[in-house]
Amino acid sequence: MTDDITAAVRLEGVGVRFDGTVALDDVDLDVIAASRTAIVGPNGAGKSTMLEVIAGVRPPTSGRVLRRTPAVAFVPQRAAVPDTLPLSVRDVVTIGVWGRSGSWRRIGRADRSRVDAALERLDIAALATASFAVLSGGQRQRAILAQGLARGADTLLLDEPTTGLDAASAARIRTVLEDEARRGVAVVCVSHDETLIAEAERVVRMTRGRIVEDVSAAGPDFVRKSLDSPRT
Numbered sequence: 369m370t371d372d373i374t375a376a377v378r379l380e381g382v383g384v385r386f387d388g389t390v391a392l393d394d395v396d397l398d399v400i401a402a403s404r405t406a407i408v409g410p411n412g413a414g415k416s417t418m419l420e421v422i423a424g425v426r427p428p429t430s431g432r433v434l435r436r437t438p439a440v441a442f443v444p445q446r447a448a449v450p451d452t453l454p455l456s457v458r459d460v461v462t463i464g465v466w467g468r469s470g471s472w473r474r475i476g477r478a479d480r481s482r483v484d485a486a487l488e489r490l491d492i493a494a495l496a497t498a499s500f501a502v503l504s505g506g507q508r509q510r511a512i513l514a515q516g517l518a519r520g521a522d523t524l525l526l527d528e529p530t531t532g533l534d535a536a537s538a539a540r541i542r543t544v545l546e547d548e549a550r551r552g553v554a555v556v557c558v559s560h561d562e563t564l565i566a567e568a569e570r571v572v573r574m575t576r577g578r579i580v581e582d583v584s585a586a587g588p589d590f591v592r593k594s595l596d597s598p599r600t
């Protein structure tokens with residue numbers, strides 16, 4: 369079910385607790401379409417938990433999450449994807465198409481084109497038949513992002529997409545994120561990458577489960593104006 373909201377995703381009073389730990393504490397956030405939001409803050413601030421809540425893979429303990437559409441792609445940290453998958457790079461990217469259509473459906477020509485386009489955009493078309501397990505870290509991260517692109521989602525969520533990567537892979541990923549935002553996607557990254565943070569339209573800083581700063585180079589009214597006149 370989707371909601372009649374102008375934000376791509378809205379968090380209202382969201383809390384997440386793990387036994388004695390408060391990972392998120394009464395968080396309100398409107399995720400804006402057609403822009404990049406960087407979530408920053410120290411270790412343990414709740415950044416990954418917030419991304420999981422936005423993605424819908426972590427139900428909040430309190431509060432609620434509203435989405436304009438159900439089309440969300442979540443690109444987890446590389447560490448979250450097993451190295452031992454017996455899959456080719458094309459297989460990994462094709463999983464993104466299943467997210468659109470359901471894994472029972474045959475992959476058609478349009479889906480194959482979507483996979484090809486995602487492989488091209490991440491500059492890994494030459495690796496399509498290679499085993500995912502033999503890829504370098506940078507190639508692997510590009511394959512996982514290509515999977516997210518193949519999903520064709522309205523909201524693209526990424527956990528540390530450029531951390532520890534070679535400069536060329538990181539730059540390619542940042543370019544793809546900029547292009548996605550330009551075509552209307554709400555892009556949200558947890559990141560420590562200073563270049564990625566500097567390029568983001570909005571930076572949300574977290575400390576101890578709370579949002580302590582929410583700034584935009586476009587000015588203090590960026591979120592309100594974006595909600596008043598959504599670009600998609």
Ligand SMILES: Nc1ncnc2c1ncn2[C@@H]1O[C@H](COP(=O)(O)OP(=O)(O)OP(=O)(O)O)[C@@H](O)[C@H]1O
Nearest residue numbers: 386389390391409410411412413414415416417418
């Ligand atoms: N599955 C879990 N079980 C128990 N505690 C958890 C779990 N996931 C996160 N936490 C705790 O919740 C708090 C927020 O964690 P989270 O991973 O969201 O922070 P973070 O800002 O992403 O940190 P980092 O930068 O280190 O990845 C931390 O205290 C963490 O130990």
